[in-house]
Amino acid sequence: MTDTVSVALAGASLGLSAGFSPGPLLSLVLSQTLAHGPREGVKVALAPLLTDAPIILAVWLVLSRLTAMPTVMGGVALAGAALLCRYGWDCFKAPSPDAGNPDLAPRSVLRGVAANFANPHPYLFWATVGVPFLLETATAGAVPVIVFLAVFFASIIGAKVAAALVAGRFRRFLSSRAYRLLMAGLGLSLFYFAFCFARQGLVLLRGA
Template sequence: MAEILLLALVLGLSAGLAPGPLLALVIAETLRHDVAAGIRVAIVPLVTDLPLIALTLLLLAQLAELQLVLGAISVVGGVVLLLMGYEVLRSPGIVVDPGPDVSVRPPTSLVRGALANLLSPHPYLFWISVGGPLMLKAMAVAVALPVLFVLIFYACLVGSKILLAVMVGRSKALLSGRALTYGFRLVGVLLCLLALGLFSDGLGLLGSIGQGAIGSDILPAKA
């Protein structure tokens, strides 16, 4: 149980701080308008991701007995996290173009953030290949554990983006500081380590199927 909650915390922080369209938009809206605009973008996943989580769980629940499929999904999840980690590690940081100063108009930060999140493949890939299988694993331990997983994950994901928006609002020099660069490198390493864990789970499921098939060939047929 503690392992699953720790994974929710690490994955949430990693997803929240990994450079990407939504994080760039959080910073851009903060620079263009104010901290409140950046926060509106930061809370977008709370609005857009819930239907995706429900659909993912519904789909994976139908496949819960198919270890071959779940093993393959876990391996794909490992690839997704490994690629995300690699992208973060090789990223020079966040390049933000705040655009023209349109602060006199009512900011449409929430709509812009929702579009950016819905059109990004990352949430879909994450919940289908990483988050969904982990929630099924949590459900096997305790019924309430998936709920705790989601709460911790989004508290860390949204909270980290809000914190970054507040810090950028107070000091724009943060964007060129070494601390942010080192933070991104740490996120990249964590994602790669988590990828190894998913590879292990997936290969374990696929290996158990292979052993079962071999065992069935070795056992003599009943008369």
């Protein structure tokens, strides 16, 4: 039970951090909301459900063949730590979103899918953080893997949906101190996971 709870907490923390962290998809969620209303922003927020599954599968097939190579997996873990540090730092300097063009047709689902497929963040995240964590979790069975994925996607999509709803109703919040503090808190959580991945990477490299 404790392991499952830990996996769920990790999924929630990483999902919320990824959901609120600055990036092309969040920018599109907010710009579509400001230009066309919260409903269009919510449509964009659903993009990870359509784009991440093939990315996860492809990365899993590659990394699952490398789990017996501690040097490679140690390097992947250190790369994941560096990526999380970058995302954490981005949280501290997140710019206020710009409004999109209300005269353009929304096409929010298509824009969201295109933006996420063209966005390097999902590929880097799943290759260096998400799938390595899943491979480690899978040693305890399929349930923790399912729990992590379910909680992660509920959190990342929920975060972006919440951002769309807040942007639609409380536009000033996006330039407020409370928004900055929220982003700083998410940045600190990413630094914590970066530390965990760096420690794991060094252990693997020392044991190689």
